[in-house]
Amino acid sequence: MNLLSASRTAVTASFKRWTRSQNAVEVLAAARPGPWLALTAFVVVLLAMAAWAPGARLFFGIPFTTGLLCAAPMLASGLLFSVVHRKRRRIEPWGWLWLSFGVAALHFFVAALMALSALPGATVIASLFLFTTAFHGQLHRVTPRQPFLAVGTALALLAALQLRASNGHLALFGVIGPAALTAELYLGTFALKHDKARADAERLRAAVHAQLLEQQERDVGRLSQALGEILGYHHDLDNALMSAGSAADMLALLGAQRHALGRADFEEHVRQLNDSLTQIREMVREIRAKGRRYAGTEPEAVELPPLLEAVQVSMGLRFPDVDIQVEVEQDTPLRALMRGGAPILRRVVENLVLNACEGDGKQGARQVHIRARTEPLSGRLEVLISDDGPGFPAARLAGPAEELYTTKPQGTGLGLYTSECLLRASGGMLHRQNAPGGGALLRMVLPREFR
Template sequence: MSLAALPSGESSHARAVSIRYFNLYRIVVASAFAIFGGVFSFGQKAPEVFLVTLVAYWVMAFSFFLLHAGSPHYGERTLGLQTALDIIMLALFMYASGGFRSGMPFLMMTSIAGAGLVGQGRMVLGAASLATMAVLVDQLYRTLTGNEGQVDFSQAAIICVGFFAVAVVARMLSRRALANEALANSRGFDLARQMRVNARIIEDMQDGVVVLDAENSVRQMNPRASELLGVALQTGDRIVESLPDLASSILLESSPDSVQMVAERTGKTLSVRRVAIAEAGAAGDTLLFLEDMDRVQARAQQIKLAALGRLTANIAHEIRNPLSSVSHASELLLEEKRQGVQERLVRIIHDNAARIERIVRDVLELGQRDRLTSEPLDLAQFCRGFVDEFSIPNPRIAQLVQLELDEGARGCFDRLHLYQILANLIGNASRYCSGQDGSICLSVRVIDEHRVQIAVRDDGPGIPAEDRAKVFEPFFTSDPKGTGLGLFMARELAEANGAELSLQDAPGGAEFHLMARRTA
């Protein structure tokens, strides 16, 4: 933002106040001359000139003060005219008081400095030039009139240099003040705009927001919070008195940072989350986020129904193919009399019926994902037991799997769900690995104080890049005999237990990570 583009609101008001004080200073100086002029022997060289100048200066100062007080507009030309009149009047005082030794040049410097600080142009340099001319003309006049005893051009020159020094410094300070003012106005404008945007966002949020100060009094509250709580709180209301159920649930020192409660006035089930805004050396504000759990559950139900609809359509498509094969084979079987062909048709019927049975079994197991019993498990011990049990029908599995376990790693999981996930991952790895001993790695590793990782890695050809994004989709499979529900079910069961199953980038083979919650 350039200085010329500064808004004329707050900046012009601040400048008007400075000019008002500048005009008040003139009245004080004129009054001081009137009261103390005789005490300090001002005007002894030309009393008549001093008296006339004093009256004119006082009238001028008072007029400028009244005119400025009645108008917010104050141009540079007006300020320049007043500064010029200041210097002329002070020059007349200097003449009437015996020259620059009377101290009048220092009052000129004050006027120059004030004009430089209040003004916004290069008018201050013109004021310094006018003051210099006044001092030099006074010295020249005294020289021509034979008053050599009152003439000292060297000191006058020093005073004139001082005029310009004061003007330059005042000009630099003024420009610096204007730059700071421009920056402050720009940041104030950005801050006000950001506050308006934030206020609009908070008002339109689907969640309720309540801002409390250090005394648990309301500072701000959006309409959604009023709707959820059933009461419209005003700024300054104490939450303990207005909503004691909310205060007792979340605001006590022993309360957790997130709780679920039932609002007394509306009967809604709310999830309340507390976030403290710490301030250095003092207690800060507290934010309360209110989430309508009924709305969350309704949205989750909609998502579940949409997913169920897609799954049902996929099931119908997947079952249609083997049913068509069974139907066609059964018709041919009725017409075929040769024993070898009959056996082949019966085998087709059996294989496709088994495929349909696997699809139905997987779908039934998927429907039980929400019926879980989470418990703390020693994951290293569980993985050892899993390998022993899983290798009973196929002893070769025990030789293929290599265990890398962090002893004592514990996670929270449903035992049956974890078994199904590992069975799917190890089963897939055993189909695609090289078949050598230790070609599958099952590892358990503690990530941090909150997470523990179970990884399954094989040394097979890996998953093609074009298929990596589809491995968790239902009915996607590269195995002609598979249903395509294994990895989809594994991820669903992981999410039901608050865990995350993901495919990782590995240099060779496929690697899956199951990130679960760690328990003590």
């Protein structure tokens, strides 16, 4: 009983990893009712030509009614799947099981055509079957560890073999069957390794980009601080200029009597002093105006739900073993105000989810939950990112995030620090703590756009 339970748990975990490696957006885009109706018409025309066209009838000789019956499970499953998922934005686990059945039904249809056709035509259809299985292996990331579609392909081959037109088809199935399964598993494994290599390259690029953003944010912070200090001095400068102007006026009245210079020469010096003070006053006014103009860019409104879903897809491809879930409050529009717009906010969220998935470098999270809502008291936006990883070291929760500090051997220490800096620059906050049940809990608070 324990062995059966462990096997069931292992299969379930493997199936979840397989579903997380899929691109649900691409699958839903291809599974619309329109393409399936077009495919139905194409299959009917193709079977009619293979059964009744003079040249094709001798080469293929596929019975129209039998071929259409073999296509019925594929077409019915695909059309019903497209209708059920027409307005959905994600595929549930039962939907992936349904999809697996639909792919197996498609493989059965092509294999059945190969079994029903005359031997010369069956050789041509065999190449189509080989291409179809290889394509689905690459598209759906079929590997020896997640061989669910490959099992469906093997069952489809066995079922279609019962329809063979002659014993000569046994040799064809004996060659094409193993070759198709091998191609399906090989291309799926290759695609998965390519995804991992691309994720590693993206991680490196993100680290470099984060370092550049951190440097830019630090430079902008210094500039803003300098400009703020300059703007803070304007009152003292005005007073100093007013005193100097008053002194110049007094010199104009009394200077000719107390100094040896002639009145004309003294008035010329006073005029030059007043001109210089006027010029200084204009320069200070210009500096003040420029400081107000360039102290910072205006925040941009960013839609949170599509941004969080994009982060879920990108990080899911990078970490297929981590279950990343997104929960968004639907009652009110969630539009955050962020300097730099959607690219900067997405980079912040991706940095935080990346830290959760990687953990401390030795242990990472297996589940990450992202929840977005409106704070009931302040009305600001709140994004909570929780995970079941090792959490933060207790010593690092007391103070702010530090640059170049990391517990990961290959880490840069910039992700959390940069995210906190970028949030503060937009008027937001980042709170870090460990959840009572274990794992880290990050709370982002963002300004919200009110329409």
